[in-house]
Amino acid sequence: MHRRNFIKLTAAIGVASVLPAWSRLAFAADRPALPIPGLLTADATNRIAINVQAGKTQFGPHLATTWGYNGNLLGPALQLRQGKAVTVDIHNQLSEETTLHWHGVEVPGEVDGGPQGIIKPGETRTVSFTPTQRAATCWLHPHQHGKTGRQVAMGLAGLVLIEDNELRKLSKKKNVNEVIRHSPKQ
Numbered sequence: 001m002h003r004r005n006f007i008k009l010t011a012a013i014g015v016a017s018v019l020p021a022w023s024r025l026a027f028a029a030d031r032p033a034l035p036i037p038g039l040l041t042a043d044a045t046n047r048i049a050i051n052v053q054a055g056k057t058q059f060g061p062h063l064a065t066t067w068g069y070n071g072n073l074l075g076p077a078l079q080l081r082q083g084k085a086v087t088v089d090i091h092n093q094l095s096e097e098t099t100l101h102w103h104g105v106e107v108p109g110e111v112d113g114g115p116q117g118i119i120k121p122g123e124t125r126t127v128s129f130t131p132t133q134r135a136a137t138c139w140l141h142p143h144q145h146g147k148t149g150r151q152v153a154m155g156l157a158g159l160v161l162i163e164d165n166e167l168r169k170l171s172k173k174k175n176v177n178e179v180i181r182h183s184p185k186q
């Protein structure tokens with residue numbers, strides 16, 4: 001951040017914190033609500049479909065081209081279960097190659113979408129695996145050689161929530177599963 005911008009930002013924060021509560025509310029009113037990703041679970045045949053696609057997203061006055069998984073920007077939260085096999089069909093609808101990497105999910109190398117797991121434009125890659133690890137919050141993102149950063153910055157990223165029996169027991173007792181509970185079903 002440039003020094004000038006830093007000073008401007010610091011000044012803005014300073015002003016906001018001395019404003020009375022009602023005006024701070026008004027200040028926040030024109031900001032969009034924090035978006036919570038929808039929850040995507042496997043269907044009755046244990047399959048999940050992911051479309052890697054381009055779309056448009058409004059950022060204030062700017063309408064920008066963005067990419068997403070099953071949407072215009074970012075992706076849903078995939079809910080997987082420990083010990084339950086899942087098959088994921090990944091359709092690449094972009095005009096360039098991509099891969100889909102299971103960041104933090106313990107999957108065999110051949111189903112992980114490292115730089116070798118290329119999905120050409122218009123093609124589909126199907127992977128099957130069974131999560132064996134304990135409950136975890138992981139994510140998925142492309143790992144395209146030389147283009148990972150750009151593809152993620154365009155919007156290709158999503159959560160992977162691995163659920164196990166321990167977590168299910170806990171979430172029955174307490175509201176530890178807030179994100180999952182509040183995510184709209186997709």
Ligand SMILES: [Cu+2]
Pocket residue numbers: 101103104141
């Ligand atoms: Cu990663």
